[in-house]
Amino acid sequence: MTGPSQQATRPDAAPLWPAPHAPGPTSGSITVPGSKSVTNRALVLAALAAEPGWLRRPLRSRDSALMANALRAMGIDIEEGIGPDGTGEAWRVIPNGLRGPAQVDVGNAGTVMRFLPPVAALADGEIRFDGDPRSYERPLHGVINALRDLGARIDDEGRGALPMTVHGGGALDGGEVSVDASSSSQFISALLLAAPRFNQGLTLRHTGHSLPSLPHIRMTVGMLRAAGAQVDAPEDGGEPNVWRVAPSALLGSDLTIEPDLSNAQPFLAAALLTGGSVTIRDWPRQTTQPGDALREIFTAMGGSCEFTDAGLAFSGTGKVHGIDIDLGDVGELTPGIAAVAALADSPSQLRGVAHLRMHETDRLGALTAEINGLGGDVTETADGLAIRPRPLHGGVFHTYDDHRMATAGAVLGLAVEGVEVENIGTTAKTLPDFDEMWTGFLGVPARRA
Ligand SMILES: O=C(O)C1=C[C@@H](OP(=O)(O)O)[C@@H](O)[C@H](O)C1
Numbered sequence: 149m150t151g152p153s154q155q156a157t158r159p160d161a162a163p164l165w166p167a168p169h170a171p172g173p174t175s176g177s178i179t180v181p182g183s184k185s186v187t188n189r190a191l192v193l194a195a196l197a198a199e200p201g202w203l204r205r206p207l208r209s210r211d212s213a214l215m216a217n218a219l220r221a222m223g224i225d226i227e228e229g230i231g232p233d234g235t236g237e238a239w240r241v242i243p244n245g246l247r248g249p250a251q252v253d254v255g256n257a258g259t260v261m262r263f264l265p266p267v268a269a270l271a272d273g274e275i276r277f278d279g280d281p282r283s284y285e286r287p288l289h290g291v292i293n294a295l296r297d298l299g300a301r302i303d304d305e306g307r308g309a310l311p312m313t314v315h316g317g318g319a320l321d322g323g324e325v326s327v328d329a330s331s332s333s334q335f336i337s338a339l340l341l342a343a344p345r346f347n348q349g350l351t352l353r354h355t356g357h358s359l360p361s362l363p364h365i366r367m368t369v370g371m372l373r374a375a376g377a378q379v380d381a382p383e384d385g386g387e388p389n390v391w392r393v394a395p396s397a398l399l400g401s402d403l404t405i406e407p408d409l410s411n412a413q414p415f416l417a418a419a420l421l422t423g424g425s426v427t428i429r430d431w432p433r434q435t436t437q438p439g440d441a442l443r444e445i446f447t448a449m450g451g452s453c454e455f456t457d458a459g460l461a462f463s464g465t466g467k468v469h470g471i472d473i474d475l476g477d478v479g480e481l482t483p484g485i486a487a488v489a490a491l492a493d494s495p496s497q498l499r500g501v502a503h504l505r506m507h508e509t510d511r512l513g514a515l516t517a518e519i520n521g522l523g524g525d526v527t528e529t530a531d532g533l534a535i536r537p538r539p540l541h542g543g544v545f546h547t548y549d550d551h552r553m554a555t556a557g558a559v560l561g562l563a564v565e566g567v568e569v570e571n572i573g574t575t576a577k578t579l580p581d582f583d584e585m586w587t588g589f590l591g592v593p594a595r596r597a
């Protein structure tokens with residue numbers, strides 16, 4: 149098949165990065181920067197709080213910069229510096245009144261394009277939302293329709309998508325609303341995050357046939373509660389598919405951001421594929437991050453892991469097995485799992501991830517096209533990928549401006565000589581120094597793209 153629709157927008161002269169071939173079994177420790185999902189939720193909650201708060205060890209990346217700049221444009225002060233006790237980076241968030249007029253660039257960040265329209269509806273003035281061409285295609289209708297039902301005025305010229313203008317009225321009634329969040333869990337998270345500030349709070353009902361990324365919704369609920377909100381959620385014995393948030397002020401938190409476990413994935417994959425080992429420092433023992441599922445998934449694929457005082461110690465044997473798995477809860481792990489599965493000793497079936505067609509790129513189409521471009525045998529199914537490992541050869545691995553395609557290409561390059569990853573810099577969405585971290589971890593000279 150040809151690549152997904154974004155292929156047409158691929159820059160002609162995107163730089164190619166020769167992915168390092170593994171020199172032998174890996175060994176070492178890695179500090180992974182902060183979680184995108186936690187950082188961007190923490191920024192939103194701090195901006196909506198009644199008092200200043202701190203974010204320690206925040207992620208510095210394109211997506212978190214877009215979030216911080218958008219909130220600044222709406223009147224929030226975010227001071228980037230060192231924490232009160234002098235240890236490490238910390239951002240001070242000072243929640244002034246939210247106001248327009250403001251311009252928000254969402255880039256291609258799902259968290260920014262979905263989490264901020266409800267915040268803008270609470271602002272006083274017009275907030276214009278725009279972003280990368282791909283952001284116009286990503287689903288937003290659930291947030292737009294729900295906000296309108298809750299009393300917001302939004303001008304999207306009938307698109308149900310970006311670009312659009314939210315005419316913030318300084319407050320939102322809130323109340324009861326239904327949303328079909330089968331295309332993105334971020335519709336639910338977006339409405340819940342701002343809900344304590346709605347006059348009547350929120351009763352939110354999901355009506356769709358499926359709901360992806362449940363751990364990310366649990367992350368939203370957990371962080372809301374930590375900020376003082378009262379939330380009833382289905383997993384606490386409440387009504388299925390219904391969340392209730394009471395109106396209340398939010399506390400200014402002092403939060404240390406967990407490392408991004410989904411961005412630990414390529415380093416774990418390196419240990420798995422090379423029969424090496426890696427310690428991911430500060431891996432939390434309790435977390436709502438979907439990347440935590442990698443402990444189980446990569447163990448089933450041939451590795452083993454244990455917690456140590458330093459973090460999570462993971463080892464491979466060099467033997468990698470295929471897997472039959474529903475990834476609906478942890479969809480963002482799919483590109484990295486597909487890369488490993490293409491190098492396994494048996495076939496894999498990845499299921500439950502139809503919604504990935506509307507991620508940064510059409511990830512199912514992109515993975516199929518690019519792994520097959522290296523000689524692989526991948527077919528798209530209605531809701532995932534069927535992967536039959538075959539000997540692969542070198543070639544260009546196109547990345548469609550998708551950070552997780554880029555890291556998947558790097559993983560394939562470990563085992564396959566001559567893989568050139570297009571635009572490795574696209575990893576800056578969530579992991580800006582990936583190429584240096586990768587070459588440093590593998591102990592090979594830095595590569596020029
Ligand atoms: O809320 C979040 O932080 C995220 C939710 C998920 O989105 P979808 O439910 O749209 O897949 C995930 O894929 C994305 O990387 C981050």
Ligand SMILES: C=C(OP(=O)(O)O)C(=O)O
Pocket residue numbers: 256257258259480507508552578
């Ligand atoms: C789907 C992802 O991101 P976004 O927050 O833009 O939806 C991702 O990071 O894999």
